[in-house]
Amino acid sequence: MSDSYVAAKIREAVAAAEGSRARAQRILLTWAQTDDRLLRGLAAPFMKAIVTGAVERATRPVRNGASGGQQQLSPEALDLVLAKLASREGGPPPARSASAGPTGGDTARGIVLGTLNPAPATKAGDRHVQTMKALAALYKRRRGD
Template identity: 40%
Template sequence: MSGSYVDGKVREALAAANGSRAVAQKILISMAAKDPQLLLAMAQPFLQAIAAAAIERVLRRARSTGPSRGAGNGALSREALARVLDRMGRDDDEPAASGGGDKGTTPRAPSPAAGPVKAAPPGASHEKSMLAIAKAFAAKKVR
């Protein structure tokens, strides 16, 4: 279908609407609902994006109802979040602090009486934290 067919129908709609774009749009939509050739000709330039959006919608719906999603919203479980938070700000070679042997406890920050804490170079702890979060999400997707 050529663009001239669509252009002719657009001119028709504009003439019927006395130049009003809003009214012409409504008329053109009404025409396209009755004329499958016009609808296809108008949608042709956007067909790839329409198909991609339809596929994404179905995949998103399938992901949210899938059995492997836990809570269904993509959120980390409490345990996974605790592991990520435990790893934040630590060097990879630094062992995890044991919260008294309990598996579910999170380590506490050192008290001021423990002495000064060595500051990481600007941005280094943030970078390590982001890498830890990324690794946690990557590990979750692999499972």
């Protein structure tokens, strides 16, 4: 495949799009659907990664019940992991709530029980307050108030 052909088509798409990158991309995608030479020239630098990804997906074992490719721990396995972590840190394992559901946490607040989430902030720190005041003053000056 000729790199000059692909480069010429890219320049042509940018010119047709009047400098708009988004429009040039749409034009190139449309042309690549009917122009095999352009498609191969565009995809050639990425072919090894495309093939590697396809082989990985094809040979990956299927996991039943796991969402998003992540394995889920059973409650017993989670308790075991937490106990081992606590014994390394010298403290008691974090308590898990029986009413927390299968994920073991309150996802609406972004807290997952069974992990070492930091306590949510109850008051803004001094640096945060100073930063917010400085931003407000800058915004006020820009608006001309």
